[in-house]
Amino acid sequence: MSLYSPKEIIKVAGKLAIDKDSYSAKKILVLAFMAGAYIAFGGLLAILVGGGVPGIAAENPGISKFLMGAMFPVGLMMVVMAGAELFTGNNAYFMPNVLGKKQSWTAPLRNWGLVYVGNFIGSLFVAYFLVHLTDLVSASPWSETVQNIALGKTGNSFFKTFLKGIGANWLVCLSLWMGMSAQHTSGKILGIWWPVMAFVTMGFEHSIANMFFIPLAIFEGADISWTTFIVKNLIPATLGNIVGGAFFVGTLYWYTYARD
Numbered sequence: 001m002s003l004y005s006p007k008e009i010i011k012v013a014g015k016l017a018i019d020k021d022s023y024s025a026k027k028i029l030v031l032a033f034m035a036g037a038y039i040a041f042g043g044l045l046a047i048l049v050g051g052g053v054p055g056i057a058a059e060n061p062g063i064s065k066f067l068m069g070a071m072f073p074v075g076l077m078m079v080v081m082a083g084a085e086l087f088t089g090n091n092a093y094f095m096p097n098v099l100g101k102k103q104s105w106t107a108p109l110r111n112w113g114l115v116y117v118g119n120f121i122g123s124l125f126v127a128y129f130l131v132h133l134t135d136l137v138s139a140s141p142w143s144e145t146v147q148n149i150a151l152g153k154t155g156n157s158f159f160k161t162f163l164k165g166i167g168a169n170w171l172v173c174l175s176l177w178m179g180m181s182a183q184h185t186s187g188k189i190l191g192i193w194w195p196v197m198a199f200v201t202m203g204f205e206h207s208i209a210n211m212f213f214i215p216l217a218i219f220e221g222a223d224i225s226w227t228t229f230i231v232k233n234l235i236p237a238t239l240g241n242i243v244g245g246a247f248f249v250g251t252l253y254w255y256t257y258a259r260d
Contacts, residue, residue: 002183003181003182003187004180004181004182006181006257007257007258009177009180009257010096010253010257012180013092013093013096013177013180013250014096014097014100016093017093017094017096017097017103017108018097018103020085020090020094021094021103021107021111023085025114028111028118029114029117030118031083031085031118032084032086032114032115032116032117032121032122033121033125034079034084034085034122035084035086035115035118035119036119036120036122036124036126036208037122037126038075038076038078038079038082038084039076039079039086039206039209040122040123040126040211041074041075041126042071042072042074042075042078042209043072043075043209043212043213044126044130045072046067046068046069047137047145047146047149048137049067049068049070049071050064050066050067050068050069050070050071051068051141051142051144051145051146051149052141052142052145053067054144065200065203066197066201068200068201069196069197069198069199069200069201070197072196072197072200072209073175073193073196073197073200075209076176076192077188077189077192077193080179080188080192081185081188085118085119086119087112087115087116087119087207087208088168088169088206088207088208089245090108090112090115090245091108091173091241091244091246091250092169092173092177092246092250093250094108094111094250095246095249095250095254096250096253096258099250099251099255119208123211123212123215124211124212124215127216127219128219131219132216132219137220138220146216146217146220146222147217147222149213149214149217150213150214150216150224150229151217151224153205154214154224154228154229154233155232156232156233158232158235158236161232161236161240162236162237162239162240164205164237164240165204165205165206165207165237165239165240165241165244166240166241166243166244167199167204167205167244168199168205168237168240168241169242169243169244171195171196171198171199172195172196172206172241172244172245173248173250174249175191175192175193175194175195176192177249177253178191178192178195179192205233205236205237205241206237207234207241210229210233210234211234214234215229
């Protein structure tokens with residue numbers, strides 16, 4: 001058999017959650033640093049490819065958005081297949097066990113808190129040291145792309161960003177669910193690629209990706225303060241991501257396939 005059923009995916013996710021809860025804080029932080037960096041690499045690739053076609057963007061903006069979406073999933077593929085700790089994915093993994101009383105709420109809360117910090121550090125490391133200091137996006141048209149992405153992400157209301165955060169992590173966690181359904185690398189790649197491509201193309205808000213996109217713009221001189229970034233984007237996007245992953249994937253799939 002090369003494909004797990006939805007009910008079997010719940011068991012796979014549950015085993016992953018138990019394994020993750022056994023990690024030491026240091027191990028979680030290191031793996032979370034790696035995941036933040038991997039997502040940043042995916043974001044950088046999306047900027048360089050999707051933001052490097054201003055002519056196409058002017059005439060066919062949907063194609064430019066699709067190119068960004070098509071590149072970004074490489075980050076999540078590295079997280080899943082190389083092994084790392086991503087806050088948004090972990091929003092869903094723990095829910096079946098917690099709701100089924102196999103783990104307490106302290107397990108996800110501990111994991112989410114440590115992973116969030118590690119993801120932030122990894123994202124900032126890539127944004128500052130590997131992108132800003134190397135001038136990878138300092139020339140046109142990428143400099144404009146970086147600025148426009150960040151200004152767009154910090155220009156919405158709290159509620160709108162919160163809703164976009166739900167959409168982003170609903171799709172990200174579905175991609176992880178689909179990846180877990182496959183037992184071969186090719187199947188995992190395809191399962192991960194489609195939903196992640198979709199959320200980026202649609203313009204939803206992923207908190208960990210935004211830990212790269214917006215700080216990079218700040219490093220590059222965008223007229224955005226750190227307070228604006230945190231208050232107008234990171235907080236509402238994070239809250240929306242938790243709802244999208246923990247409720248719309250982890251909870252609903254537990255309810256439909258594992259609840260007694």
